[in-house]
Amino acid sequence: MSPGEKKTTRYRVRVGYVDTDQAGVVHHSTYLRYLEAARVEYLRTHGIDYKKFEIEGRSALPVVEVAMRYKLPARFDEELEIETWVGVVTRARLRFDCRVWRGTELLTESEITLACVRMPEGALQSMPPEILRACGE
Amino acid sequence: MSPGEKKTTRYRVRVGYVDTDQAGVVHHSTYLRYLEAARVEYLRTHGIDYKKFEIEGRSALPVVEVAMRYKLPARFDEELEIETWVGVVTRARLRFDCRVWRGTELLTESEITLACVRMPEGALQSMPPEILRACGE
Amino acid sequence: MSPGEKKTTRYRVRVGYVDTDQAGVVHHSTYLRYLEAARVEYLRTHGIDYKKFEIEGRSALPVVEVAMRYKLPARFDEELEIETWVGVVTRARLRFDCRVWRGTELLTESEITLACVRMPEGALQSMPPEILRACGE
Amino acid sequence: MSPGEKKTTRYRVRVGYVDTDQAGVVHHSTYLRYLEAARVEYLRTHGIDYKKFEIEGRSALPVVEVAMRYKLPARFDEELEIETWVGVVTRARLRFDCRVWRGTELLTESEITLACVRMPEGALQSMPPEILRACGE
Numbered sequence: 238m239s240p241g242e243k244k245t246t247r248y249r250v251r252v253g254y255v256d257t258d259q260a261g262v263v264h265h266s267t268y269l270r271y272l273e274a275a276r277v278e279y280l281r282t283h284g285i286d287y288k289k290f291e292i293e294g295r296s297a298l299p300v301v302e303v304a305m306r307y308k309l310p311a312r313f314d315e316e317l318e319i320e321t322w323v324g325v326v327t328r329a330r331l332r333f334d335c336r337v338w339r340g341t342e343l344l345t346e347s348e349i350t351l352a353c354v355r356m357p358e359g360a361l362q363s364m365p366p367e368i369l370r371a372c373g374e
Numbered sequence: 375m376s377p378g379e380k381k382t383t384r385y386r387v388r389v390g391y392v393d394t395d396q397a398g399v400v401h402h403s404t405y406l407r408y409l410e411a412a413r414v415e416y417l418r419t420h421g422i423d424y425k426k427f428e429i430e431g432r433s434a435l436p437v438v439e440v441a442m443r444y445k446l447p448a449r450f451d452e453e454l455e456i457e458t459w460v461g462v463v464t465r466a467r468l469r470f471d472c473r474v475w476r477g478t479e480l481l482t483e484s485e486i487t488l489a490c491v492r493m494p495e496g497a498l499q500s501m502p503p504e505i506l507r508a509c510g511e
Numbered sequence: 512m513s514p515g516e517k518k519t520t521r522y523r524v525r526v527g528y529v530d531t532d533q534a535g536v537v538h539h540s541t542y543l544r545y546l547e548a549a550r551v552e553y554l555r556t557h558g559i560d561y562k563k564f565e566i567e568g569r570s571a572l573p574v575v576e577v578a579m580r581y582k583l584p585a586r587f588d589e590e591l592e593i594e595t596w597v598g599v600v601t602r603a604r605l606r607f608d609c610r611v612w613r614g615t616e617l618l619t620e621s622e623i624t625l626a627c628v629r630m631p632e633g634a635l636q637s638m639p640p641e642i643l644r645a646c647g648e
Numbered sequence: 649m650s651p652g653e654k655k656t657t658r659y660r661v662r663v664g665y666v667d668t669d670q671a672g673v674v675h676h677s678t679y680l681r682y683l684e685a686a687r688v689e690y691l692r693t694h695g696i697d698y699k700k701f702e703i704e705g706r707s708a709l710p711v712v713e714v715a716m717r718y719k720l721p722a723r724f725d726e727e728l729e730i731e732t733w734v735g736v737v738t739r740a741r742l743r744f745d746c747r748v749w750r751g752t753e754l755l756t757e758s759e760i761t762l763a764c765v766r767m768p769e770g771a772l773q774s775m776p777p778e779i780l781r782a783c784g785e
Contacts, residue, residue, distance in 0.1 A: 254688070255403060255681050257396035259450055261631065264392050265574040266543035270666050273540075277665070277725065288725040300539040303579045310573070310633065313396055314688065314699040357535065359584065391551070392544050398768065402711040403684075406677035407529050414528070414588065425588040436721070437676040442714045447770065451551070451562040494672065496721065529675050533668035533724055540666060587670055 245322040246282050248275035252315045262310035268345055269303070272335050275319035276349070279333070283371040291356065294365060298331065298351040305347035315339055323372040324348060328363040331372055382459040383419050385412035389452045399447035405482055406440070409472050412456035413486070416470065420508040428493065431502060435468065435488040442484035452476055460509040461485060465500040468509055519596040520556050522549035526589045536584035542619055543577070546609050549593035550623070553607065557645040565630065568639060572605065572625040579621035589613055597646040598622060602637040605646055656733040657693050659686035663726045673721035679756055680714070683746050686730035687760070690744070694782040702767065705776060709742065709762040716758035726750055734783040735759060739774040742783055 250271050258264040280287050291297050311317055317337055324334035330350055337345040353364045387408050395401040417424050428434050448454055454474055461471035467487055474482040490501045524545050532538040554561050565571055585591055591611055598608035604624055611619040627638045661682050669675040691698050702708050722728055728748055735745035741761055748756040764775045 251685070253681060253685050254395055255401050255684055258391055259394035259396065259398045260571050260573065261396045262573075262633075265577065266392060266540050266547075269540035269543070270664060273666055274662070274664050286725075297534050299534065299536075299581070299584070301581050303539065303577060303581075305577045307573070307575050307577075314697075359536075388548070390544060390548050392547055397708050397710065399710075399770075402714065403677050403680035406680070407527060410529055410677075411525070411527050423588075434671050436671065436673075436718070438718050440676065440714060440716045440718075444710070444712050444714075447710070451560075496673075528669055529677060531670040532665055533670065533672045535670045538666050 244283065245320055246275070246279045248278045248319040248321065250274065250317050250319065252311055252313050252317065254313055257313050260310075262312055265305075265307060268305065268307075268337060268347070271317065271319055271337065272321075272333070272347060272349055275321045275335060276333050279321045279323075280371065285367060285371045290367075295356050296362070296365065297354050297356050298368075299354060299359075300349055301330075301352045302350035303347070304349075305345055307345050309339075309342055309344045311337070311339060311344055317344065325350075326364070326369060326372045328369075329361075331364060331368065381420065382457055383412070383416045385415045385456040385458065387411065387454050387456065389448055389450050389454065391450055394450050397447075399449055402442075402444060405442065405444075405474060405484070408454065408456055408474065409458075409470075409484060409486055412458045412472060413470050416458045416460075417508065422504060422508045427504075432493050433499070433502065434491050434493050435505075436491055436496075437486055438467075438489045439487035440484070441486075442482055444482050446476075446479055446481045448474070448476060448481055454481065462487075463501070463506060463509045465506075466498075468501060468505065518557065519594055520549070520553045522552045522593040522595065524548065524591050524593065526585055526587050526591065528587055531587050534584075536586055539579075539581060542579065542581075542611060542621070545591065545593055545611065546595075546607070546621060546623055549595045549609060550607050553595045553597075554645065559641060559645045564641075569630050570636070570639065571628050571630050572642075573628060573633075574623055575604075575626045576624035577621070578623075579619055581619050583613075583616055583618045585611070585613060585618050591618065599624075600638070600643060600646045602643075603635075605638060605642065655694065656731055657686070657690045659689045659730040659732065661685065661728050661730065663722055663724050663728065665724055668724050671721075673723055676716075676718060679716065679718075679748060679758070682728070682730055682748065683732075683744070683758060683760055686732045686746060687744050690732045690734075691782065696778060696782045701778075706767050707773065707776065708765050708767050709779075710765060710770075711760055712741075712763045713761035714758070715760075716756055718756050720750075720753055720755045722748070722750060722755055728755065736761075737775070737780060737783045739780075740772075742775060742779065 256267040320336045325332040393404040457473045462469040530541040594610045599606040667678040731747040736743040
């Protein structure tokens with residue numbers, strides 16, 4: 238759960254009006270959109286253009302597991318920072334660990350686990366070497 | 375703008391918590407989701423299974439124009455009714471006209487215009503005969 | 512994880528076009544919307560009108576933890592069934608356990624944990640007696 | 649429809665995976681989220697902090713009319729630019745005109761009309777002087 242010496246990225250997002258609900262806070266489902274954008278930028282930073290990866294590799298990295306704890310709510314127009322690192326990477330699984338921050342306040346903690354599938358059939362396959370290289374320590 | 379003698383359908387939807395924003399009302403973008411579901415049901419009622427249409431016809435009906443007027447807001451947990459009919463159908467365009475009702479109160483009025491494209495290239499083509507039959511008067 | 516003798520509800524949802532992504536399957540974030548609607552119906556079935564609960568009780572039940580495993584993808588226009596029951600209820604927490612089914616195929620399994628807060632401040636408080644009665648065994 | 653000498657802003661957005669649908673393009677409803685973010689930035693650029701405006705002014709600027717034409721589809725990971733200017737501003741209405749660009753390609757054109765309401769009742773009121781100053785020519 239601690240990024241330690243691992244490569245981490247920080248992705249900034251501004252909370253939109255549509256991201257809120259009638260409780261006046263960001264809806265819990267919205268964070269999955271923020272985290273997805275942060276993962277795409279993580280991969281880009283580490284040499285993987287995910288769009289090309291899907292097209293040229295005829296592969297995809299679908300989410301197979303989500304775990305998220307919500308500690309403090311975010312509100313409209315706040316600037317948040319998504320800290321992302323790879324918690325676990327094996328031939329079968331790639332787990333991104335994420336913390337959403339508002340300044341020094343920790344809002345959510347999560348682990349998002351991806352598998353690798355061959356497209357368009359969707360059959361499970363091993364993580365390709367370029368993913369292992371980009372996401373390993 | 376009046377459904378007159380045309381075939382209309384009525385589709386019911388219950389407003390979800392996620393559909394609201396911090397103003398305590400349904401966000402204006404949410405209605406496009408409701409209207410899309412209502413169009414799929416309109417087509418089903420008139421003999422078109424839109425999923426099969428896309429797969430077997432190698433075609434799609436993308437939205438090319440949206441016009442919507444918002445008169446009254448909807449709120450969480452309300453049951454709404456989407457009245458849908460075909461306002462215009464030609465070989466190039468199919469325009470669905472929709473009213474969102476809460477009981478006898480008219481909340482929104484809209485016209486959603488679709489074109490027909492060949493997939494996966496996305497090139498424009500004429501409306502297929504089955505659409506003309508299903509959506510004509 | 513097994514509903515056993517507990518009260519369960521089954522909520523049906525039809526997959527919308529907007530619910531899909533370019534991989535041709537339901538986006539992982541979409542299920543949180545389905546599950547939320549299923550929880551509102553669970554509460555209604557067991558005597559709690561959640562809208563009234565928020566207004567009259569000056570309280571809310573925000574999501575504080577999400578855990579979801581995705582086993583099989585859902586696709587456009589499929590009819591899904593959300594099986595929902597209360598896995599754990601204490602004075603501090605209410606955990607809904609959910610399975611999303613397509614016929615006899617299990618698509619996702621999840622546990623969604625809610626806390627109870629006083630509104631509009633958002634301070635944590637004990638689960639009200641009516642929630643304990645409605646959601647206890 | 650032409651921004652002419654008026655003040656315009658350009659807001660950049662990167663298309664997310666969740667923004668796409670199974671046709672492989674950005675879903676038509678997604679643009680309303682992009683445009684909303686662009687309007688908030690337009691207002692900020694011209695001296696209005698919309699969050700403060702809502703809280704301190706006990707007012708809101710709800711969308712009362714949407715008109716959008718979709719000319720070309722956007723795809724995952726593309727960088728888009730939202731050109732925004734005020735097309736019409738009166739004491740009753742504020743109309744934002746927007747073009748979504750991918751480089752030199754025009755993807756959508758739209759007009760989004762806002763009214764001003766007193767919150768929390770939602771009663772219509774005149775545009776406040778600070779809005780007229782910020783959004784007038």
